Amino acid sequence: MSGKLIILSAPSGTGKSTLVQYLLTRPFDLEFSVSATSRPPRGNEQNGKEYYFLSKEEFQKKIAQNEFLEYEEVYPGCYYGTLRSEIDRISEKGKNIIFDVDVLGGLNIKKQYNGRALAIFIAPPSLEELKKRLMIRGTDSPEMIAKRLEKAEFEMSFAPQFDVVIVNDDLEKAKKATEEVIFNFLEK
Secondary structure (H helix, E strand, O other): OOOOEEEEEOOOOOOHHHHHHHHOOOOOOEEEOOEEEOOOOOOOOOEOOOEEEOOHHHHHHHHHOOOEEEEEEEEOOEEEEEEHHHHHHHHOOOOEEEEEEOHHHHHHHHHHHHHHEEEEEEEOOOHHHHHHHHHHHOOOOHHHHHHHHHHHHHHHOOHHHOOEEEEOOOHHHHHHHHHHHHHHHHHO
């Protein structure tokens, strides 16, 4: 069945984006919901592909005009959110939508679409392992890693509110478990 929403949420560095990229290669007729952000592009990120890059002022204007399904000021002055127009764009194609969103954003989407949405929380095996992954990733300063770990601990407290929690202690197992949960949900 098309038109369903698959929400993947997790603390930063848990492997959520890797899982989303994998799921997009599977036969679920999924299309990725491109989020908007007020942060600048990193590396080779392209507007409209990884994110819709907006200035802080543009983002705040869209908030005021109720153009977001959900949004969050993840760090001071750094917003992330899902534009309503993105859901409409994908739904009009008759496809299922997959989201790679922060934990509170994922719960907000789930509340609005309830039976049409499956919310999956990807958990790290431990905060210590998450710290190692963030350090290996090498994209953040030690101060930012400390902020991400503090935020991760907070976000993990919301895991019970998700439909399913998958611990990513082994990527291949996490891929299989996530794929199975999504297959069962789409077959309903």
